[in-house]
Amino acid sequence: MTAASEASVAAETPSGGRHALLRSDRAKGLALISPTFVYTLIFLLAPIVVVVVHSFWTQTYLTIDRTFTLENYKTALTEPIYRDLLVRSLYISLTVSVATALFAYPIAYYISFYGAQRKSLWLFLITIPFWTGYLLRVMAWKVILGYNGVLNEALMGLGITSQPVSELLYSTNAVIITLIHAWAVFAVLPIFVSLEKVDRTLIEAATDLGDGAVRRFLRITLPLSMPGVIGAILIVMIPTVGDYVTPKLVGGTEGVMIANAIEAQFGRAQNWPLGAALSVTTMIVVSLMAGACVLLLRGLVRLVR
Amino acid sequence: MPETPRSSGETMIDIANVTRRFGPITALDTVSAKIREGEFFSLLGPSGCGKTTLLRLLAGFDQPTEGTIAIGGQAMADIPANRRPTNMVFQSYAIFPHMNVAENVAYGLKRLRLGGGEEKRRVEEALGQVQLGHLGKRRANELSGGQRQRVALARALVMRPKVLLLDEPLSALDKKLREQMQVELRHLQKAVGITFILVTHDQYEALAMSDRIAVMFDGRIAQIAAPKDIYQRPVSRQVADFLGGMNFIAADIVGEDGSEVCLETVGFGRVTTERPPGFVVKGRSATLGIRPERLRVLWDDDTSEHEIAGTVVDRHYFGEITHLIVEIPGLQQPLSVIETNDFGADDIPVGSPIRLAYDPEALVAMGD
Ligand SMILES: Nc1ncnc2c1ncn2[C@@H]1O[C@H](COP(=O)(O)OP(=O)(O)OP(=O)(O)O)[C@@H](O)[C@H]1O
Ligand SMILES: [Mg+2]
Numbered sequence: 001m002t003a004a005s006e007a008s009v010a011a012e013t014p015s016g017g018r019h020a021l022l023r024s025d026r027a028k029g030l031a032l033i034s035p036t037f038v039y040t041l042i043f044l045l046a047p048i049v050v051v052v053v054h055s056f057w058t059q060t061y062l063t064i065d066r067t068f069t070l071e072n073y074k075t076a077l078t079e080p081i082y083r084d085l086l087v088r089s090l091y092i093s094l095t096v097s098v099a100t101a102l103f104a105y106p107i108a109y110y111i112s113f114y115g116a117q118r119k120s121l122w123l124f125l126i127t128i129p130f131w132t133g134y135l136l137r138v139m140a141w142k143v144i145l146g147y148n149g150v151l152n153e154a155l156m157g158l159g160i161t162s163q164p165v166s167e168l169l170y171s172t173n174a175v176i177i178t179l180i181h182a183w184a185v186f187a188v189l190p191i192f193v194s195l196e197k198v199d200r201t202l203i204e205a206a207t208d209l210g211d212g213a214v215r216r217f218l219r220i221t222l223p224l225s226m227p228g229v230i231g232a233i234l235i236v237m238i239p240t241v242g243d244y245v246t247p248k249l250v251g252g253t254e255g256v257m258i259a260n261a262i263e264a265q266f267g268r269a270q271n272w273p274l275g276a277a278l279s280v281t282t283m284i285v286v287s288l289m290a291g292a293c294v295l296l297l298r299g300l301v302r303l304v305r
Numbered sequence: 306m307p308e309t310p311r312s313s314g315e316t317m318i319d320i321a322n323v324t325r326r327f328g329p330i331t332a333l334d335t336v337s338a339k340i341r342e343g344e345f346f347s348l349l350g351p352s353g354c355g356k357t358t359l360l361r362l363l364a365g366f367d368q369p370t371e372g373t374i375a376i377g378g379q380a381m382a383d384i385p386a387n388r389r390p391t392n393m394v395f396q397s398y399a400i401f402p403h404m405n406v407a408e409n410v411a412y413g414l415k416r417l418r419l420g421g422g423e424e425k426r427r428v429e430e431a432l433g434q435v436q437l438g439h440l441g442k443r444r445a446n447e448l449s450g451g452q453r454q455r456v457a458l459a460r461a462l463v464m465r466p467k468v469l470l471l472d473e474p475l476s477a478l479d480k481k482l483r484e485q486m487q488v489e490l491r492h493l494q495k496a497v498g499i500t501f502i503l504v505t506h507d508q509y510e511a512l513a514m515s516d517r518i519a520v521m522f523d524g525r526i527a528q529i530a531a532p533k534d535i536y537q538r539p540v541s542r543q544v545a546d547f548l549g550g551m552n553f554i555a556a557d558i559v560g561e562d563g564s565e566v567c568l569e570t571v572g573f574g575r576v577t578t579e580r581p582p583g584f585v586v587k588g589r590s591a592t593l594g595i596r597p598e599r600l601r602v603l604w605d606d607d608t609s610e611h612e613i614a615g616t617v618v619d620r621h622y623f624g625e626i627t628h629l630i631v632e633i634p635g636l637q638q639p640l641s642v643i644e645t646n647d648f649g650a651d652d653i654p655v656g657s658p659i660r661l662a663y664d665p666e667a668l669v670a671m672g673d
Pocket of ligand 1: 330331353355356357358359
């Protein structure tokens, strides 16, 4: 906020020290980021502050009691239902993000190393599923995984099962499969970009020093594309924890996630402070899990080389 | 070809009729060469003549369209790059950015699983050879250009290859550092006794460092010889022109036998010179060449057995030397003369008559 005012003052008085300030790299940098900074402040930070503040208050029927309390956090952390939902959400988002990255890596690798002149065409083709809405794509999975769905028909047709498998839809796995499909492209892009940045002569140098295809992948390509993998995992992990549409549509009772509980608190249950406390708890736990993932992956990479 | 003192004379690399085509482009056209063990061999040529392509064929990153390559007596056709007895210093150095200097140098050794501190010892030895002993812990992105070049060198040397391939390793360095590295590279090569193949487009670098030079144009090797031979006895105008300046004088062939040719020219009269290897007679005309520094200004009453007279038409001052352009009656092109400034060549007025002395030994016959 000071950045914007500072820059404008400096622009109005183009003399002496003020002028020098405007010319300094620091001032230029601040001036450049100030619009985004203000935007971030209003639309990102403010809502978070509102949520955090609410989490320390108490709902008393229709009004809110504004005395400081930690009761909501106590409920959020000790109540088994919320704990279970949180653990399940973390499990789902971790599985989805890791699986998506594993699934996206070969695709990104193929496009980057073998795409030749058709790289943009390949990337374009990959985004085609996104031309339909998210809900439609989730519905499509309902058709595939349903009791009379495509997958069950196929399994029976091949004689693998004699009658439809009912566990396919309305389960944790259904949520995981749908989310992986939904997020795959977001994982392909950062991995692709980081693979593109891997200098190909480094790979030749590794070959020259005696490494075969597997070793040079593990020692050069993978570590150097790790920022992309980490980016992909975070991009998928953070929003999927808070997803509530997918569990609602394909999760059934088994696939309910923490966001569904949060939604209920802000909606039907009319307990905003508890919903806020659940949100903040989720936010913190996800950040911790993301941080742990980053450290773990970095450590793994160090290990292979 | 004259014996080079440092190489043992055994053939280390045998390149036989190698052609490499990229679609319609012929990057290498029936190239043949034998490179000796322990030799410092340079590939010299203008940009795009196929130097890198040839080096990549030797390293195994690419396969010849036709022809064969043998290293140390072994055919290389089925041997992939990671199992060849060669190591490469890349033009961009290709230092692994996620590792420090010592890890970069140890990269190829890791796979060999050397026990008992052997790996550490060899890394330290290699870093010592390139005078980087104190920088082992430095990260790759904290190095200067010269230091990166040394790391790349140490990383290749530590593998103790039979052949070290260097693709313009000095071109990214500034002039002073480049000259220093030229001397160091030469010393290092003598010390380790490994066959070095250096790609360069800098004629002085090739002349100063090599035992032998292969000059390439358009995917072909025009001449392979020791630096002095290649400078003094270029086989063609193209080679002569690429290695320093040369005065070209149109000549008629008036006689020839197996070892000598006799040329008739304006100005230099009738000249009999050694017949260069690969001299091809096309019709009756040839070219006589003389290096600008082999023409000497005759002052006052000086005389010489071999002299020609002309007029100074231009003069360029270069500090320790002066470049004179001298018109000789009857010659289409004026001669360029390089004279040191000790006797006042920088004061010769433009337009004044001048006499030049030359040594007939310095005259070379070339095919057109
Ligand atoms: N992979 C390739 N595909 C198509 N053409 C190529 C390829 N590699 C090289 N060429 C062509 O082969 C010719 C020789 O290239 P090369 O890289 O060997 O030249 P060079 O002598 O190393 O030049 P420079 O001094 O500029 O590095 C060039 O005309 C180049 O365009
Ligand atoms: Mg090249």
